[in-house]
């Protein structure tokens with residue numbers, strides 16, 4: 001077993017009602033860089049998921065009744081503890097997920113920023129008064145927490161995807177149960193340890209770790225005491241979970257797949273566009289739902305852009321995320337590597353050109369070389385599916401209208417990016433792109449102050465910003481009569 005120096009934060013079982021759980025069976029957590037065993041974690045299933053929901057339900061009334069300032073104080077403490085342990089949490093995250101340590105530190109700070117943001121927002125959960133239609137009435141609108149929130153999160157941001165859901169839920173006065181991806185349970189459990197240290201009461205924040213996602217998911221989407229379900233993951237699984245939630249008419253937030261276009265116009269600053277693309281495409285080895293997936297470059301600058309990109313990509317350093325200078329870590333597992341290989345092969349056999357990379361890297365079996373493909377077309381699978389690997393697939397277009405049509409030609413609508421210095425074009429594109437988030441001359445768009453979320457089959461609901469509390473509260477209208 002690989003020695004883990006951040007072992008003070010290692011927990012090896014679910015956290016339910018303020019207590020660490022044991023079990024007869026366990027599952028393995030491995031380092032995707034080396035396939036070394038990191039930990040054996042006690043396996044939870046449907047029964048434990050139910051216990052967690054009941055604990056959250058039991059804790060709800062007390063937590064919701066706390067003054068907002070008290071919830072905010074505990075959340076601020078949680079935020080501070082996360083930041084105090086940023087280095088250890090980042091190391092743990094890199095060990096189980098693979099991303100370079102600098103990115104892991106960034107993720108811890110990013111996740112913590114949601115806890116801080118929503119601690120502040122908790123105090124501004126304002127209602128409304130509305131002029132009544134008659135003199136003897138008053139209309140008052142209050143926002144109340146929905147109740148128990150259940151969530152399922154993916155492995156690509158093992159800390160932040162939990163932090164940004166839990167922070168909004170707890171700030172609103174909801175209690176929370178999360179099932180993290182089985183590949184990355186340790187970051188989730190470390191967050192629970194710090195929530196406990198911060199004094200967040202038992203039952204308010206629960207983590208259920210196990211390998212039978214379907215069984216746990218059944219409980220989290222169908223249990224009568226769950227009021228709202230929040231999911232980040234693939235569109236296919238999300239659709240299934242929406243159906244399960246429909247039976248109980250549960251509130252749902254879905255942050256699903258994307259197929260982000262990254263458009264470079266002939267009036268763009270090409271060097272800035274290359275830098276933006278590096279950040280958007282190669283972060284987390286291409287394994288984010290907002291990664292540039294279809295790079296659309298105007299024909300007149302396509303060669304110049306590809307040349308500049310190739311120079312920049314050649315300099316990316318592939319290697320174990322714990323090595324200080326590594327920029328591209330491993331993919332999460334062998335299946336992820338196989339998917340990238342398949343998509344690339346299909347593209348090449350359909351006429352794409354390999355400019356750079358294109359192989360499994362010598363750093364290890366799950367490391368893929370940063371790759372650039374040109375002559376890609378919209379009909380290729382690589383332009384239709386999320387690549388989730390470090391492969392930049394470049395298509396060309398002629399006119400602005402072509403670019404808009406190509407960009408919108410997808411069932412997804414999460415993030416889009418474009419580079420242009422023409423102010424008219426900037427506004428036309430901002431209007432025409434059918435995506436929930438648009439990066440304009442910027443490749444990194446996500447932060448706690450802004451609403452993160454998609455349209456079309458990328459889902460619904462928003463995380464972060466002052467809008468982020470809306471999904472966790474119900475409006476209650478009080479009609480005062482007889483005045």
Ligand code: ADP
Nearest residue numbers: 152153154180181182213214217232233234237
């Ligand atoms: P990814 O490609 O990121 O693994 P998934 O949608 O498969 O996307 O996984 C996201 C999360 O959904 C993970 O926590 C996973 O365990 C969980 N999951 C996968 N299948 C199901 C299912 N049928 N029911 C509930 N949760 C699921």
